Amino acid sequence: MKQRITLKHIAKIFDVSIATVSKSLNDSHEISTETKAKIQEYAKEHHYKPNSIALSLLNKKTKTIGIIIPNILNSFFVKAFVGMEKVASENGFSIITCITNESYEKEVSIMELLKNGTLDGFIISLSEGTQVEQDFSHLSNAINEGLPIVMFDRVTNSVECDKVIVDDMLGAYHATEHLINSGCKNIALISEIYNVSVGKLRLEGYKKALIDNGRAVNESLILNVNKKDDFDVLLNPFLKSKKIDAILSLDENSAVKAQRTIVHSGMKIPEDMSIIGFTNGKLPRFVTPSISTITQHGRHVGEVAAQILIDRLNSEEEDSEYVTKIIKTNLIERATTKSLN
Amino acid sequence: MKQRITLKHIAKIFDVSIATVSKSLNDSHEISTETKAKIQEYAKEHHYKPNSIALSLLNKKTKTIGIIIPNILNSFFVKAFVGMEKVASENGFSIITCITNESYEKEVSIMELLKNGTLDGFIISLSEGTQVEQDFSHLSNAINEGLPIVMFDRVTNSVECDKVIVDDMLGAYHATEHLINSGCKNIALISEIYNVSVGKLRLEGYKKALIDNGRAVNESLILNVNKKDDFDVLLNPFLKSKKIDAILSLDENSAVKAQRTIVHSGMKIPEDMSIIGFTNGKLPRFVTPSISTITQHGRHVGEVAAQILIDRLNSEEEDSEYVTKIIKTNLIERATTKSLN
DNA sequence: TTGAAAGCGCTAACAG
DNA sequence: CTGTTAGCGCTTTCAA
Numbered sequence: 001m002k003q004r005i006t007l008k009h010i011a012k013i014f015d016v017s018i019a020t021v022s023k024s025l026n027d028s029h030e031i032s033t034e035t036k037a038k039i040q041e042y043a044k045e046h047h048y049k050p051n052s053i054a055l056s057l058l059n060k061k062t063k064t065i066g067i068i069i070p071n072i073l074n075s076f077f078v079k080a081f082v083g084m085e086k087v088a089s090e091n092g093f094s095i096i097t098c099i100t101n102e103s104y105e106k107e108v109s110i111m112e113l114l115k116n117g118t119l120d121g122f123i124i125s126l127s128e129g130t131q132v133e134q135d136f137s138h139l140s141n142a143i144n145e146g147l148p149i150v151m152f153d154r155v156t157n158s159v160e161c162d163k164v165i166v167d168d169m170l171g172a173y174h175a176t177e178h179l180i181n182s183g184c185k186n187i188a189l190i191s192e193i194y195n196v197s198v199g200k201l202r203l204e205g206y207k208k209a210l211i212d213n214g215r216a217v218n219e220s221l222i223l224n225v226n227k228k229d230d231f232d233v234l235l236n237p238f239l240k241s242k243k244i245d246a247i248l249s250l251d252e253n254s255a256v257k258a259q260r261t262i263v264h265s266g267m268k269i270p271e272d273m274s275i276i277g278f279t280n281g282k283l284p285r286f287v288t289p290s291i292s293t294i295t296q297h298g299r300h301v302g303e304v305a306a307q308i309l310i311d312r313l314n315s316e317e318e319d320s321e322y323v324t325k326i327i328k329t330n331l332i333e334r335a336t337t338k339s340l341n
Numbered sequence: 342m343k344q345r346i347t348l349k350h351i352a353k354i355f356d357v358s359i360a361t362v363s364k365s366l367n368d369s370h371e372i373s374t375e376t377k378a379k380i381q382e383y384a385k386e387h388h389y390k391p392n393s394i395a396l397s398l399l400n401k402k403t404k405t406i407g408i409i410i411p412n413i414l415n416s417f418f419v420k421a422f423v424g425m426e427k428v429a430s431e432n433g434f435s436i437i438t439c440i441t442n443e444s445y446e447k448e449v450s451i452m453e454l455l456k457n458g459t460l461d462g463f464i465i466s467l468s469e470g471t472q473v474e475q476d477f478s479h480l481s482n483a484i485n486e487g488l489p490i491v492m493f494d495r496v497t498n499s500v501e502c503d504k505v506i507v508d509d510m511l512g513a514y515h516a517t518e519h520l521i522n523s524g525c526k527n528i529a530l531i532s533e534i535y536n537v538s539v540g541k542l543r544l545e546g547y548k549k550a551l552i553d554n555g556r557a558v559n560e561s562l563i564l565n566v567n568k569k570d571d572f573d574v575l576l577n578p579f580l581k582s583k584k585i586d587a588i589l590s591l592d593e594n595s596a597v598k599a600q601r602t603i604v605h606s607g608m609k610i611p612e613d614m615s616i617i618g619f620t621n622g623k624l625p626r627f628v629t630p631s632i633s634t635i636t637q638h639g640r641h642v643g644e645v646a647a648q649i650l651i652d653r654l655n656s657e658e659e660d661s662e663y664v665t666k667i668i669k670t671n672l673i674e675r676a677t678t679k680s681l682n
Numbered sequence: 683t684t685g686a687a688a689g690c691g692c693t694a695a696c697a698g
Numbered sequence: 699c700t701g702t703t704a705g706c707g708c709t710t711t712c713a714a
Binding site: 051062064079112286288 | 482
């Protein structure tokens with residue numbers, strides 16, 4: 001194992017001081033051209049690399065941001081992650097990634113662990129546990145200690161910071177309206193994410209669309225499924241007991257599962273039953289019949305979030321105003337919805 | 342913004358030396374119980390956190406590993422990533438993630454960037470570009486500089502290091518044999534990954550299975566698809582021109598796309614056409630008919646890779662032997678294959 | 683044009 | 699029991 005080469009080594013070789021070497025490599029005008037030349041050449045030949053840990057200690061900046069995600073097996077979060085990675089890497093930032101698995105405790109312990117100087121800032125989407133617990137002190141503490149945070153997707157009003165959110169309410173509103181306009185009478189709602197903020201917003205959008213269109217909100221048409229529950233066992237009786245002719249799914253999983261159940265039940269899609277689901281991953285696209293989805297532009301969300309954080313880190317001013325960016329959703333019509341024409 | 346609290350601050354408060362504070366917080370027996378007590382209490386109250394950058398500089402260890410992945414939108418790689426994150430976090434390691442987008446240049450520049458002291462070691466799956474280029478000096482350099490590397494999935498014999506690989510050849514072999522045994526006569530092979538090592542191994546397994554079972558390898562039944570190509574345009578004539586009754590797909594994408602094309606063509610699955618595809622993501626499972634797949638146990642691959650790296654980092658001995666772990670695949674029979682009964 | 687010294691936050695060997 | 703000193707690798711005054 002070759003020893004890492006340092007300024008000290010080079011200084012010894014040329015019998016000069018460490019300071020001289022440092023200045024030479026930084027191309028300081030204080031140093032004579034010849035000295036610079038020979039030192040630079042030697043450094044290049046021997047692949048000298050400044051130790052960034054030492055630099056971080058000196059500058060109190062690590063050029064590294066933390067990304068905290070509830071669950072990376074979720075296609076929205078992977079896409080957001082890809083966007084963040086792209087922007088970060090374009091701007092010379094590294095990324096430390098942590099996955100909370102929806103656990104409040106994990107989220108807190110991760111933040112504690114990372115508030116130790118290794119990071120310049122955080123990008124986080126709250127875990128389900130945190131949104132249930134409603135305790136955000138680990139986040140406000142970080143901000144107080146000078147670590148900027150950008151929250152995305154699953155956010156809270158209880159913490160003041162930059163935010164990038166998806167227009168969940170409007171997305172659900174438009175989707176519901178599309179179902180109404182395409183002739184659906186009894187629109188059910190299925191959600192595995194009733195615990196998290198975005199689930200609640202989507203539910204609101206659904207209700208508002210019904211009301212604005214002169215329909216009553218029928219609570220018995222709303223099915224909240226626990227992740228531990230057996231989906232099919234719940235869904236089958238649910239579908240049979242009511243005269244439902246459309247489903248709005250608040251998450252990718254339940255849309256796909258509902259679609260399967262319905263296909264098996266022999267109902268005609270979209271004639272007897274329309275489906276729209278949130279989150280546009282590969283799954284709804286490739287399934288047969290392909291599922292109409294509301295796309296949240298995950299990648300873009302990630303890019304914007306990363307850009308906001310990096311801009312803040314690079315900016316000189318201490319306290320520029322916090323921003324909240326809202327990313328619009330789009331309805332992608334596929335085979336599970338009737339077209340309006 | 343509150344200033345980070347350091348040993349120095351605490352030392353000043355109690356009018357003791359920095360060393361005393363350091364020892365107190367590390368619960369050294371050298372320090373009197375009272376002094377320790379009051380200093381520890383103060384530190385806790387004021388949320389003192391040792392600066393890990395300073396510690397890294399001192400110990401020349403960062404407790405951070407780099408994970409370099411070609412493409413995280415690939416379900417095998419996300420699963421592997423999840424496994425690595427789990428093991429790393431259990432062992433108190435952080436993870437810096439980079440995505441090469443299959444580019445050799447990106448891979449090299451990432452490695453250059455990260456060889457600066459921020460990482461204790463790497464876990465990498467080679468980019469397609471690197472496997473085409475066949476230049477691995479960025480990797481051997483890292484190893485020479487004392488940065489251990491664990492390669493997984495897409496590896497090369499040209500670099501000596503720890504490796505975790507999937508038994509691709511055998512996986513393809515068994516799958517092909519399954520098709521043969523279930524009565525398929527003309528088994529085609531479709532690949533979007535003919536450029537990468539695992540693609541080549543899977544191809545070998547396919548050929549070997551044919552030969553071992555007294556079949557001829559018919560090169561015209563092997564379709565290599567470029568990612569830029571329009572898959573359907575290639576596949577349709579391919580399927581029509583030969584009397585194919587089974588397809589082995591070397592990657593998840595082409596399996597799903599082939600399945601769709603076949604469904605549309607009206608052929609009966611699996612009676613007229615059987616399909617087995619590599620990589621067991623959600624897609625093949627939820628698609629109708631669900632696709633029989635060869636699972637590579639991505640999560641487990643990730644866990645093993647991370648564990649090997651961490652064990653090496655934690656071990657005292659400089660040069661323990663390199664290991665190569667082979668993870669066995671399994672065939673998951675679903676609706677696109679006839680059972681053997 | 684070069685170098686000595688201080689310091690980023692911390693630990694450890696050694697004195698007192 | 700506590701403090702002094704040196705040092706991890708680097709930059710940056712300030713002096714020479």
